[in-house]
Amino acid sequence: MERTDAAGVRLGMWLFLYTEIMLFGGLFVLYSVYRHRYQAAFAAGGLELELPLGALNTCVLLASSFAVAAAVESVRRGLKKAALAFLGSAALLGAVFLLVKYGEWSRKFALGLYPGGARLSAEPGGFKAFFGLYYALTGLHALHVSIGCLALGVCWALVWKGAVHGGRLNVLENSGLYWHLVDIVWIFLFPLFYLVA
Amino acid sequence: MNEKEESPGQSYGGLLAVLGALLALTAVSVAAARLYTGPLRAGVALGIAGLKSALVLVFFMRLREAGPAVAGGFLATVLTLAVFMALTFSDVLYR
Amino acid sequence: MSDSFYEEPSAPGQTGWRAWLLTTDHKRIALLYLWVVLFWFLAGAAFGLTARTQLMAHGQHLLTAKAYNAVFTLHGVIMVFLFIIPGIPVILGNFLLPLQIGARDVFFPRLNLLTWYLYVAGGLLAIGSLFAKGAPDTGWTFYVPFSLSTQTGVTFTVFAVFVLGLSSMLTGLNFITTVHRLRAPGMGWLQLPLFTWSVYATAWVQLLATPIIAVTLLLIIVERVFGVGLFDPARGGDPLMYQHLFWMYSHPAVYIMILPGMGIISEIFPVFSRKSIFGYKAIVAATMGIAIIGSLVWAHHMFVSGMSDVAVLLFSFLTFLVAVPSAVKVFNWVSTMYRGSIVMSPPLLLALWFVFLFTIGGLSGLVQGAAGPNVHIHDTYWVVAHFHFVMFGGTGFAFLAGLHFWWPKLFGRMYDFKKAYLGSALLAAGFLLHYFPQFILGLQGMPRRYYTYLPELRPLNFAAGIGAYIMVAGLLLLVANLLLSLRRRRDAPGNPWDATTLEWQTSSPPPRENFLAEPRPPAYPYDFRRGG
Numbered sequence: 139m140e141r142t143d144a145a146g147v148r149l150g151m152w153l154f155l156y157t158e159i160m161l162f163g164g165l166f167v168l169y170s171v172y173r174h175r176y177q178a179a180f181a182a183g184g185l186e187l188e189l190p191l192g193a194l195n196t197c198v199l200l201a202s203s204f205a206v207a208a209a210v211e212s213v214r215r216g217l218k219k220a221a222l223a224f225l226g227s228a229a230l231l232g233a234v235f236l237l238v239k240y241g242e243w244s245r246k247f248a249l250g251l252y253p254g255g256a257r258l259s260a261e262p263g264g265f266k267a268f269f270g271l272y273y274a275l276t277g278l279h280a281l282h283v284s285i286g287c288l289a290l291g292v293c294w295a296l297v298w299k300g301a302v303h304g305g306r307l308n309v310l311e312n313s314g315l316y317w318h319l320v321d322i323v324w325i326f327l328f329p330l331f332y333l334v335a
Numbered sequence: 336m337n338e339k340e341e342s343p344g345q346s347y348g349g350l351l352a353v354l355g356a357l358l359a360l361t362a363v364s365v366a367a368a369r370l371y372t373g374p375l376r377a378g379v380a381l382g383i384a385g386l387k388s389a390l391v392l393v394f395f396m397r398l399r400e401a402g403p404a405v406a407g408g409f410l411a412t413v414l415t416l417a418v419f420m421a422l423t424f425s426d427v428l429y430r
Numbered sequence: 431m432s433d434s435f436y437e438e439p440s441a442p443g444q445t446g447w448r449a450w451l452l453t454t455d456h457k458r459i460a461l462l463y464l465w466v467v468l469f470w471f472l473a474g475a476a477f478g479l480t481a482r483t484q485l486m487a488h489g490q491h492l493l494t495a496k497a498y499n500a501v502f503t504l505h506g507v508i509m510v511f512l513f514i515i516p517g518i519p520v521i522l523g524n525f526l527l528p529l530q531i532g533a534r535d536v537f538f539p540r541l542n543l544l545t546w547y548l549y550v551a552g553g554l555l556a557i558g559s560l561f562a563k564g565a566p567d568t569g570w571t572f573y574v575p576f577s578l579s580t581q582t583g584v585t586f587t588v589f590a591v592f593v594l595g596l597s598s599m600l601t602g603l604n605f606i607t608t609v610h611r612l613r614a615p616g617m618g619w620l621q622l623p624l625f626t627w628s629v630y631a632t633a634w635v636q637l638l639a640t641p642i643i644a645v646t647l648l649l650i651i652v653e654r655v656f657g658v659g660l661f662d663p664a665r666g667g668d669p670l671m672y673q674h675l676f677w678m679y680s681h682p683a684v685y686i687m688i689l690p691g692m693g694i695i696s697e698i699f700p701v702f703s704r705k706s707i708f709g710y711k712a713i714v715a716a717t718m719g720i721a722i723i724g725s726l727v728w729a730h731h732m733f734v735s736g737m738s739d740v741a742v743l744l745f746s747f748l749t750f751l752v753a754v755p756s757a758v759k760v761f762n763w764v765s766t767m768y769r770g771s772i773v774m775s776p777p778l779l780l781a782l783w784f785v786f787l788f789t790i791g792g793l794s795g796l797v798q799g800a801a802g803p804n805v806h807i808h809d810t811y812w813v814v815a816h817f818h819f820v821m822f823g824g825t826g827f828a829f830l831a832g833l834h835f836w837w838p839k840l841f842g843r844m845y846d847f848k849k850a851y852l853g854s855a856l857l858a859a860g861f862l863l864h865y866f867p868q869f870i871l872g873l874q875g876m877p878r879r880y881y882t883y884l885p886e887l888r889p890l891n892f893a894a895g896i897g898a899y900i901m902v903a904g905l906l907l908l909v910a911n912l913l914l915s916l917r918r919r920r921d922a923p924g925n926p927w928d929a930t931t932l933e934w935q936t937s938s939p940p941p942r943e944n945f946l947a948e949p950r951p952p953a954y955p956y957d958f959r960r961g962g
């Protein structure tokens with residue numbers, strides 16, 4: 139028997155999102171403790187990060203969230219070409235995010251600002267903790283962005299094939315929910331790392 | 336049994352407006368970080384982040400239309416995290 | 431006689447191994463879990479018995495200190511993550527939850543199968559650690575700094591636990607969605623059987639708490655592999671933060687262990703007292719209360735760690751608070767029996783032992799929860815005795831009680847009662863002889879996780895060892911008795927115990943679709959008045 143309880147599927151997806159909130163939440167707890175303990179060192183660490191790149195990435199993800207929401211609306215209205223354009227843009231923006239992140243990490247590595255690196259090893263504990271958290275949190279986040287990009291790519295293919303349409307869009311909606319949550323995590327990571335100083 | 340999506344659709348203009356608000360708030364938070372050096376710096380930054388997240392939750396993720404179980408679960412999750420953080424600070428603050 | 435789910439695979443045309451390894455039938459998945467969980471239980475028990483034998487043979491050093499550390503670590507990791515946490519939910523929960531709510535299956539059947547494969551993978555990864563860098567010797571708690579520096583297979587094992595956690599989390603997700611969306615018409619929230627309530631509450635803890643340990647374990651891996659240093663004081667880290675994050679999950683985890691067990695007990699007492707459960711709503715409230723308050727007490731594992739006094743006081747208070755709903759349940763179970771018409775059976779006997787042993791375990795927990803005494807008994811055998819009384823005397827006995835209660839439903843056969851009674855007696859006697867002396871040993875200062883001890887503690891350790899072997903004999907007899915029943919003909923009636931919940935309104939074993947006719951839930955799940 140074909141069961142299409144959309145509300146149930148949506149509940150399941152939200153339950154999964156709650157686990158993601160708790161997953162990042164553990165790291166947020168760790169961040170909050172160390173920030174409280176090392177206020178000055180965190181400010182110093184924040185100065186090392188490149189605010190324009192962080193702000194750019196923030197805007198990139200916000201725009202991609204808009205694109206995903208617009209894609210869902212397009213599918214609902216049966217506007218296949220618009221949906222494909224929005225989905226493609228969202229995935230592309232996600233890729234841009236990852237490229238910028240890769241660039242940021244590379245520049246930090248080149249400066250010796252990585253665990254075990256020359257510059258970081260010479261800094262005090264709080265500064266090291268800041269960067270440990272930076273890599274842990276942005277790394278975990280980037281992993282999620284990558285998975286999200288893949289999901290959006292799959293959705294693009296399904297829309298293109300006609301497997302996802304106005305009467306059957308669970309996969310797209312749920313991928314969208316995942317993507318928005320990944321955006322929300324970054325909405326918090328941005329001030330926590332780039333606006334400390 | 337098929338359940339037809341009952342919630343009304345969204346307008347592209349509306350969604351674009353939300354994006355505009357999100358980008359504006361981002362600018363505000365950068366400006367605030369640059370200009371405001373008071374004790375509530377972290378609170379202001381997180382407050383703006385919370386506002387942005389609320390916009391995404393309500394308008395992009397349509398949390399309200401998802402029903403009381405989902406909205407309740409979301410609040411329960413956030414509350415759980417907040418309590419975990421608070422209880423941890425009962426140690427960290429008073430060592 | 432119509433076909434049961436054994437004859438009918440979940441998809442047409444599935445035969446042989448495909449009918450099991452590719453099944454989406456929650457009942458078959460429950461049985462797949464049963465066999466693998468049984469394997470891990472026996473492995474964990476073997477490691478435990480090995481450690482106990484070492485302690486029995488004081489001075490003979492059957493194991494080196496390092497080997498002993500690996501043995502108790504594996505015993506802990508296997509028992510906690512591969513047996514007790516998953517055990518009741520994935521076997522009895524999977525089989526019975528849809529039946530109890532009148533549904534055809536769980537909400538996400540394929541996700542259900544995935545959780546089984548994740549469970550198997552986690553177990554294989556744990557075995558893999560033995561061949562990578564050798565078994566870990568950190569204890570199942572993987573405390574830093576030792577877990578970061580030890581040259582054993584910690585990374586492998588910790589990753590195995592991560593995978594097992596994912597399995598647990600997804601099971602919780604599935605069960606929550608199932609209870610919200612697939613209840614039969616007429617099955618409102620206050621018509622749910624108490625086992626279903628307990629599995630539902632447990633599912634929320636599985637969902638929300640597991641990710642915390644997931645990220646913590648990832649941090650251990652990242653620190654070992656990349657030297658990130660978030661728990662290393664030399665690099666600005668705080669080892670106590672590891673303990674906070676670890677116990678933030680691992681304490682709620684013990685409620686993941688006990689809540690389904692309590693749910694089983696709540697099902698058994700009404701049936702064998704021929705009387706409704708005393709205080710259905712109170713038990714529901716207590717179940718949710720234990721899940722919530724139990725998630726707020728984790729730092730009672732850290733009283734002597736160097737934590738602040740404020741935290742010690744706060745967590746001690748919360749720990750005493752969580753005892754209240756548990757006590758409410760014990761009171762209600764006993765009150766169910768009062769003025770009931772008692773029918774003795776193996777499930778009831780095991781349930782009675784549960785109440786006795788869990789109460790002892792729970793009360794001993796209060797001693798630990800008091801900050802002052804905690805200083806004296808922390809990391810001694812008192813703690814070991816406490817958690818074996820609640821996890822083994824509690825969850826373990828409840829699990830056995832549940833197996834004996836629902837065995838005819840799962841397999842369509844009844845087992846031999848006499849052997850069940852004898853096995854239970856051996857198990858209980860051996861259990862008490864094995865674990866009770868450990869309270870005394872703890873008070874006398876014997877530290878846990880040591881491969882040897884002071885000579886004056888020999889007699890009690892030796893007696894405990896005797897108890898261990900009697901206990902294991904009882905366990906083996908119980909398990910063998912259940913397995914032997916499978917040689918009989920499949921002729922158990924649909925409702926051999928005259929119980930009232932929906933799973934007993936279908937045949938034993940149930941058909942593939944669970945119910946031939948649309949189930950009609952009674953207005954109250956424990957109505958024994960009509961003599962049926």
